[in-house]
Amino acid sequence: MSKILVTYFSASGVTRSVAQNIANCIGADLFEIKAKVPYTSADLNWTNKQSRSTIEMNDKSSRPEIEQTECNLDEYDTILIGFPVWWYTAPTIINTFIESLDLSDKTLIPFCTSGGTGISGCERDLRNEYPEYNWKEGKRLTGHESKEDIENWIGGQNEN
Numbered sequence: 001m002s003k004i005l006v007t008y009f010s011a012s013g014v015t016r017s018v019a020q021n022i023a024n025c026i027g028a029d030l031f032e033i034k035a036k037v038p039y040t041s042a043d044l045n046w047t048n049k050q051s052r053s054t055i056e057m058n059d060k061s062s063r064p065e066i067e068q069t070e071c072n073l074d075e076y077d078t079i080l081i082g083f084p085v086w087w088y089t090a091p092t093i094i095n096t097f098i099e100s101l102d103l104s105d106k107t108l109i110p111f112c113t114s115g116g117t118g119i120s121g122c123e124r125d126l127r128n129e130y131p132e133y134n135w136k137e138g139k140r141l142t143g144h145e146s147k148e149d150i151e152n153w154i155g156g157q158n159e160n
Contacts, residue, residue: 003075004028004154008082009093011039011053015113018141019082022111025150028080033097036065046086057087063096071101078107078157085114085140088121095129103133109157110138 006028008019016032023030043052056062073079081097083090090110110126112119119140127135136157145153 004078005076006080007031009033018143025147034067036067056092062092064093080109082111085112085117089125090122107134109136
């Protein structure tokens, strides 16, 4: 099996927990995508049209700064990219992360956390924005997946 890195952005801790579970289940390494300026609960208030997250998500060119842009990917073949769903897609900080690295020889697998929105819109948007990359089927996760569920999902990517 190839060496896998699980990367994730988590604003509230939910995606962090899911990413840690994935890494534990498949023996992967972890890398947290951290905003240079952490998000506060007021920043995440999607009902406020002036909140930071609303402003960022309404501007598709927004690229929030990340704390650490350097991530040594040399030893990894597969990169999982995890995030909460914001406005039916990946937060724009994920674009910042993807654009800060050369992922051309990597297999990319997105995963998301959401109370109900699936990953299909997120996948479509990422594939459209970055068609040059080798995207595999993503998954919306709840944190209640078994080790077997995770292993089957990741292991099945080689068959796609």
